[in-house]
Amino acid sequence: MNISLPNRRLLHSITIIAAIQASSVFVFTQTTAPSTPAAAQEVPGFIRRGLPGPGHAALRRLEGEWRVEKALYIAVGTREKPAVSTDLIARRRWIAGGRFLHDVTEGSIAGGPYYRMGFLGYSNEDARYEFVTVDGMNANMMIYRSDPVKGAQGSDAARNVAISMSGTFTDQGLISEQTAGLVIAQRTVIRIQSDDRHEVDLYFTPPGRAEMLIDHSVYTRMRQ
């Protein structure tokens, strides 16, 4: 394979960025990626625009190991008598060079095992948060996106923020047999209250009905 000069420069640029990210230095701003002005000029735009930025910084406080207290108001629980668990553990770590938080939550609820895997990111180009989850109950993926975020700042990393992301899914009957096969609107809200505590709520809106809270989780950081 012949590599053209532009591609050799690209290779060099990618190597620089990979080295920066491999050093575990979390890159918050695009301008901090190259170490020299000359290197900055060589970094192709499609690489530079994909670097982690302020939107990712705002998620930094979600990283780590968390004790989860969950109340589930559908399926195995009801609004009056939620299924409750206090033995869930969520483990989150950055993957893809600090672009996505990988979340695995495991434990038990209502006497059965619980498993959910998700990844949470921030699309620089769309200026929005994106969240996808899979679990051990639903055969479909749950896909959520926020509205565009105006003016994400690096200082968001230290602020208490609420991130709201919406989507739809086709119900396999979680809400009721009557809603099986219907498209349901869903909304996840992450409320970061401190470095050591945050909450995640999940809401469903069946057709013709008001939005209802179906899952409330409180995350408390586990001490290492």
Add this chain to the structure above:
Amino acid sequence: MRMTRSLRPSLAAVVCALTISVLAQFAPGPPTLLIAIKPPPSGQQDVPGWITRGLPGKGHEALQPLVGRWRVRYEVYGTLGRRGDEPPIVSEDVRTRREWIGERRFIEDTTEGTLMGSPMWRRGWLGYSNIDQRFEWVTIDSVNPTMMIYLGAPRSGPQQPIVMNGAFTDQGVAGEEMVGKRVGLRTVIRIDNHDRHMFELYFKRPGDNEVLALRSVYVRVPQ
């Protein structure tokens, strides 16, 4: 949800019984015939629909040949700033491993190696939504902070080849002139046999014809 008590069995009992039957269908080795969702056996009449509808079925069976470790021939055509009209950049130094997660509802795909002498990394999750009767595929990588989300057409079923569509807002991988624009995506998975398959990714730039962006040919690594 207002589920009657009789329809709300012990989750542990339901999951245990159903997991055994599901796991048996995905036993290691050559792919076995996976039956569609079965009615619960006698004594488990209370298994609610929201559980049975989520069980792995024929769509998941169709994905079983993709599980394992793979050597990949990675051909770059119309992405990473290229238009697709040049000879491909090829890497033979790419490996993929895939395994079931989510009680065998999703395949987690991790692809690593080198491309043009630099490290590359991609992770994806591939599933089949029973209720939508379609395949679903999401990937993330170490270049794009945008998730690439592909969905099969509703009710397209577990047919071959597997075709899934999506779109993303380009940060320039489809060309500088595409920055900020929506680019159509299409992934096609062609499974030749238990030991060989191919993924193709196509871009549809606004006002342009669809072009091949990536082709990956997978050959099973013997265990």
